[in-house]
Amino acid sequence: MSAPVVLQVAASPVSPALVLRPWRMEDVAPLVEVSRDPTLRQWVSSVVDNDAEGTRWVQAQQQGWAAGDRFGFAVLEAQPGSIREQLVGNVVLKEVTSGKPAAEVGYWTAAHARGRGVASRALEALTSWAFDTFEADGLERLELLHQVDNLASCRVAQKSRYDFDTILPAAPPSFPRDGHLHIRRTST
Ligand SMILES: CC(C)(COP(=O)(O)OP(=O)(O)OC[C@H]1O[C@@H](n2cnc3c(N)ncnc32)[C@H](O)[C@@H]1OP(=O)(O)O)[C@@H](O)C(=O)NCCC(=O)NCCS
DSSP states (O other): OOSOOOEEEOOBTTBOOEEEEEOOGGGHHHHHHHTTOHHHHHHOSSOOOSHHHHHHHHHHHHHHHHHTSOEEEEEEEEOTTOSSEEEEEEEEEEOOOTTOSEEEEEEEEOGGGTTSSHHHHHHHHHHHHHHHHHGGGTOOEEEEEEETTOHHHHHHHHHTTOEEEEEEOOBTTTBOSOEEEEEEETTO
């Protein structure tokens, strides 16, 4: 993929338009700030504590794009009265392999932007892009995993038409509790 992929999401009645684009080094400072949130730290395994870790994390996203197996997007929101956009979230398509029918999605939203459809709208854009881009290469379904007690994430999955599939047994340390597997297929 040559030019950076940029996905646009229209404004909703309660939320400005979103722009999804590959992570950049300029995102490190806001990423570190957003990562202080305890709820994010509770549910996300790879959080960053400082600029050095943030830089490594962004580099890992960039390596994923270069390798073609992991596609992480920063989710940005227009700010009224400002030309600068604000970091409000992350969506990622991962475990992509040519010819493999399944890949996985993940997401988080900055604490200050939750509850107004950022994750579900960004996930919809990611899902459409993923199928448009990789269906010809064998992609048939996207998998979404969350711990059973992550009710907000379960709701995002339901709203985004990722149907509940199975309970996954706990797999510490990354998944200390049982999980849900939700699946969305190309045809839905
Ligand atoms: C899960 C998360 C990404 C949702 O982000 P968001 O931008 O607020 O998501 P949306 O606004 O699209 O939807 C959230 C939905 O969950 C619901 N919700 C929020 N907290 C909830 C809770 N404790 N119990 C049940 N539902 C809850 C909201 O009401 C909303 O549903 P609605 O639109 O029907 O009212 C966000 O809470 C987050 O970043 N959590 C920490 C990281 C994380 O858990 N990532 C997912 C790992 S699998």
